[in-house]
Amino acid sequence: MNSVEIANELKELLKGENVKIQLSVPELVEKATSRNEAVLTVDGAVVAKTGKYTGRSPKDKFIVEEESTKDKIDWGKVNQTISAEVFDNLYVKVVNFLKEKDELYVFKGFAGADKESQLPIQVVNEFAWHNLFCHQLFIRPNEEELASHNAEFTIIAAPTFKADPAVDGTNSEAFIIVSFEKKVILIGGTEYAGEMKKSIFGIMNYLLPEQEILSMHCSANVGEAGDVALFFGLSGTGKTTLSADANRKLIGDDEHGWSDNGVFNIEGGCYAKTINLSAEKEPEIYNAIRFGSVLENVVVDEETRVPDYDDGSLTENTRAAYPIHFIENIVTPSVAGHPKTIVFLTADAFGVLPPISKLTKEQAMYHFLSGFTSKLAGTERGVTEPEPVFSTCFGSPFLPLPATRYAEMLGEKIDEHGAQVFLVNTGWTGGEYGVGNRMKLSYTRTMVRAAIDGKLNDVETIQDPVFGLHMPTNIEGVPSEVLNPRDAWSDKAAYDQKASFLADLFKENFKKFGNVSDEIAKNGAPLV
Ligand SMILES: Nc1ncnc2c1ncn2[C@@H]1O[C@H](COP(=O)(O)OP(=O)(O)OP(=O)(O)O)[C@@H](O)[C@H]1O
Ligand SMILES: O=C([O-])CC(=O)C(=O)O
Ligand SMILES: [Mn+2]
Numbered sequence: 001m002n003s004v005e006i007a008n009e010l011k012e013l014l015k016g017e018n019v020k021i022q023l024s025v026p027e028l029v030e031k032a033t034s035r036n037e038a039v040l041t042v043d044g045a046v047v048a049k050t051g052k053y054t055g056r057s058p059k060d061k062f063i064v065e066e067e068s069t070k071d072k073i074d075w076g077k078v079n080q081t082i083s084a085e086v087f088d089n090l091y092v093k094v095v096n097f098l099k100e101k102d103e104l105y106v107f108k109g110f111a112g113a114d115k116e117s118q119l120p121i122q123v124v125n126e127f128a129w130h131n132l133f134c135h136q137l138f139i140r141p142n143e144e145e146l147a148s149h150n151a152e153f154t155i156i157a158a159p160t161f162k163a164d165p166a167v168d169g170t171n172s173e174a175f176i177i178v179s180f181e182k183k184v185i186l187i188g189g190t191e192y193a194g195e196m197k198k199s200i201f202g203i204m205n206y207l208l209p210e211q212e213i214l215s216m217h218c219s220a221n222v223g224e225a226g227d228v229a230l231f232f233g234l235s236g237t238g239k240t241t242l243s244a245d246a247n248r249k250l251i252g253d254d255e256h257g258w259s260d261n262g263v264f265n266i267e268g269g270c271y272a273k274t275i276n277l278s279a280e281k282e283p284e285i286y287n288a289i290r291f292g293s294v295l296e297n298v299v300v301d302e303e304t305r306v307p308d309y310d311d312g313s314l315t316e317n318t319r320a321a322y323p324i325h326f327i328e329n330i331v332t333p334s335v336a337g338h339p340k341t342i343v344f345l346t347a348d349a350f351g352v353l354p355p356i357s358k359l360t361k362e363q364a365m366y367h368f369l370s371g372f373t374s375k376l377a378g379t380e381r382g383v384t385e386p387e388p389v390f391s392t393c394f395g396s397p398f399l400p401l402p403a404t405r406y407a408e409m410l411g412e413k414i415d416e417h418g419a420q421v422f423l424v425n426t427g428w429t430g431g432e433y434g435v436g437n438r439m440k441l442s443y444t445r446t447m448v449r450a451a452i453d454g455k456l457n458d459v460e461t462i463q464d465p466v467f468g469l470h471m472p473t474n475i476e477g478v479p480s481e482v483l484n485p486r487d488a489w490s491d492k493a494a495y496d497q498k499a500s501f502l503a504d505l506f507k508e509n510f511k512k513f514g515n516v517s518d519e520i521a522k523n524g525a526p527l528v
Pocket of ligand 1: 239254274438442
């Protein structure tokens with residue numbers, strides 16, 4: 001099928017009497033609950049269970065091999081290829097499947113808060129609660145924008161359609177397939193809502209660099225003085241948590257672009273982890289969970305409908321989705337100037353990286369390309385305890401282009417705007433996972449605030465002998481034995497051994513970037 005035929009099929013589908021376009025939040029809440037897709041919590045949020053798939057499913061993600069994009073995409077385990085034939089067959093099946101549903105829900109909106117590069121998108125949902133999720137997570141149009149809306153990309157999400165890998169050519173019953181030429185993202189077999197938001201991020205990671213705009217897996221906020229901070233990090237490292245700060249305006253919690261105008265949010269909402277959420281530690285997020293918010297796999301008391309955020313029995317990856325204006329302190333629209341401070345977040349389950357260190361230019365590039373963290377349980381299928389991972393640019397699952405493309409752009413922008421980069425370990429301290437503890441959130445917040453406020457610009461640092469990282473010796477409000485990870489371990493020999501083990505992992509991993517500049521490879525790498 002060619003693009004016109006694909007578009008015509010979609011037009012036919014959207015003409016159906018079963019199609020409900022741009023329902024309001026209350027309408028979608030009513031639909032979701034009356035159709036038994038979800039229940040209400042005592043706070044008025046809806047909570048849905050997603051069954052078998054409670055996290056993203058990277059092995060089921062594909063990009064259609066097409067003439068216009070095939071030489072640009074970094075094919076491999078992340079960007080798995082699939083043929084146009086497989087896509088077309090599944091597309092027809094899914095469209096026919098959806099035609100038979102008594103109701104379908106369509107959301108029209110945008111990706112990208114900067115009008116110059118904004119992408120009009122639409123989502124066709126089988127589930128009302130999925131449509132509510134998209135309504136809250138993507139950028140909502142005003143009346144005028146809606147009237148002239150012309151979607152350039154369409155997500156079709158049919159969670160109860162199960163593929164048969166033997167017949168359909170997928171990896172499993174679930175599939176997330178992008179066709180850049182047909183401008184369709186086809187999702188089936190999984191109910192996890194995060195796939196929808198992250199597949200739009202995936203295409204923006206292709207489309208923005210084509211316009212010389214850097215796309216980033218990071219959160220962002222801005223102070224009263226206009227000082228912008230970015231927080232890069234893989235899933236669960238603290239982007240959402242640390243960017244929600246009563247003293248600073250939130251720009252966004254997960255996906256941003258950086259153009260010559262400054263930074264902008266790609267989304268219109270946030271997607272917070274809720275495991276062990278408390279009003280004391282994370283008040284902004286806790287208070288954002290109310291009527292209009294969507295909870296996934298959070299256990300609620302059957303009668304009282306009080307959520308139990310400590311209950312991880314359905315998954316550790318429990319989530320809350322809410323529109324950005326549910327956070328009190330935000331910038332509207334979600335755009336700001338050029339970053340002054342950039343934080344790389346890592347949740348090191350070995351407990352050997354310093355809780356905060358200042359990076360040289362080469363170290364910044366080295367750590368950006370390395371993208372080290374420990375994957376925490378839940379966000380991806382099959383991960384049940386922390387697992388070291390190198391995810392280039394802190395977001396490799398979402399990057400269709402070679403990592404060096406994004407890294408070069410970041411390097412240029414850091415130079416041009418003179419941003420200072422810090423590496424922050426939000427993971428373990430005093431021993432590895434199982435022995436030590438997760439870094440106290442209040443300490444991390446204090447360290448990050450000190451960095452953003454410029455208090456670490458001229459502070460005394462010592463260089464750690466293994467990774468070569470420059471660690472401040474003193475930060476007000478943080479015990480100094482916490483600042484040097486070796487001091488926090490009672491067994492120094494065990495620390496030394498783990499640190500050199502991790503340094504070796506870094507060096508081994510970096511070999512894959514054979515062609516990056518000697519300077520980065522030499523001056524950014526661990527010392528031993
Ligand atoms: N020291 C710490 N710093 C940051 N977060 C911490 C810390 N200790 C515990 N946490 C917890 O770690 C989790 C961080 O999750 P968060 O939602 O911020 O991840 P994220 O980086 O936004 O991930 P994703 O890209 O998957 O949305 C939260 O549940 C937070 O409470
Ligand atoms: O995509 C998800 O499911 C959640 C998320 O933000 C990430 O994993 O980076
Ligand atoms: Mn994310």
